[in-house]
Amino acid sequence: MSETTTDALTEALPKVSPVARMARRALGHHGFMIGATVLGLIVLMAIFAPLIAPHDPYAQDVSRRLIPPVWDAKGSWEHVFGTDKLGRDYLSRLIYGARISLLIGALAALISGVIGTALGVAAGYFGGKVDAAISYLITTRLSMPVVLVALAVAALVGGSLKIVILVLGFLLWDRFAVVTRVATQQIRHAEYISAARCIGCSVWRIVLSEILPNILNALIVVATLEMAHAILLEATLSFLGLGVPPPEPSWGLMIAEGKSYMFFKPWVIVIPGIALLVLVLAINLLGDGVRDVTAPENRN
Numbered sequence: 001m002s003e004t005t006t007d008a009l010t011e012a013l014p015k016v017s018p019v020a021r022m023a024r025r026a027l028g029h030h031g032f033m034i035g036a037t038v039l040g041l042i043v044l045m046a047i048f049a050p051l052i053a054p055h056d057p058y059a060q061d062v063s064r065r066l067i068p069p070v071w072d073a074k075g076s077w078e079h080v081f082g083t084d085k086l087g088r089d090y091l092s093r094l095i096y097g098a099r100i101s102l103l104i105g106a107l108a109a110l111i112s113g114v115i116g117t118a119l120g121v122a123a124g125y126f127g128g129k130v131d132a133a134i135s136y137l138i139t140t141r142l143s144m145p146v147v148l149v150a151l152a153v154a155a156l157v158g159g160s161l162k163i164v165i166l167v168l169g170f171l172l173w174d175r176f177a178v179v180t181r182v183a184t185q186q187i188r189h190a191e192y193i194s195a196a197r198c199i200g201c202s203v204w205r206i207v208l209s210e211i212l213p214n215i216l217n218a219l220i221v222v223a224t225l226e227m228a229h230a231i232l233l234e235a236t237l238s239f240l241g242l243g244v245p246p247p248e249p250s251w252g253l254m255i256a257e258g259k260s261y262m263f264f265k266p267w268v269i270v271i272p273g274i275a276l277l278v279l280v281l282a283i284n285l286l287g288d289g290v291r292d293v294t295a296p297e298n299r300n
Contacts, residue, residue, distance in 0.1 A: 032285070081267070098275075104168065141171075146172065175222050
């Protein structure tokens with residue numbers, strides 16, 4: 001077949017838009033679809049918690065304490081996941097607890113992402129003394145254990161939802177900074193960056209329109225990792241009594257309140273533990289899927 005005929009056939013074929021190609025790749029990526037579906041269901045559950053929850057998550061009834069879940073011989077459909085030591089419905093607290101986990105994970109990742117990305121891009125783009133100063137900050141931050149610092153701050157200031165978000169947001173920026181610094185160093189001498197400088201683009205314009213779009217895949221992966229990390233750290237702080245204060249239905253706090261009964265009523269720990277596992281796994285699957293779908297080599 002001649003080149004003329006091949007070109008004619010190529011032109012005759014319907015052109016597929018980049019959005020359609022990306023949607024096709026997303027639908028064919030099993031990890032992305034599983035993560036997006038599970039995370040979407042959890043987000044919807046958190047948004048419509050007042051409509052879905054069968055009981056008030058704060059209502060106490062000691063006469064109904066530690067009722068087993070419905071799959072137990074002594075369970076009932078009135079309390080599908082049973083009740084806790086104060087007689088509060090476990091399913092309702094689990095549904096409302098999704099709000100706390102998602103809120104802390106998203107806001108902590110946002111705060112740390114803004115700080116870490118700004119520092120990393122500045123270090124990678126300017127280099128020299130700026131890079132040395134920011135590298136020193138990164139090294140200093142990496143020398144401090146996150147859990148110990150978070151525990152110390154929470155113990156001094158007091159545990160609350162706002163304090164947990166701020167503490168985690170200001171402690172988890174190092175991975176963003178390291179990744180964006182290296183990624184920026186790899187592309188700062190690229191031809192399109194040099195061309196942008198030659199036509200007089202400002203530093204802000206170069207960073208926003210040339211650098212950030214080209215390191216977006218790395219940022220997506222780091223953001224999902226840090227969101228999951230923040231959720232687990234909040235559960236750790238709440239388990240130790242220095243996170244979200246009671247009677248808020250935090251999943252970590254639910255595990256802490258049930259640790260005294262773990263050998264006799266194991267479901268009081270297993271249920272919120274599985275919820276944490278599913279949420280963190282869904283976030284990581286979604287992040288990996290978005291990275292694969294939006295990778296530069298898959299955009300053509």
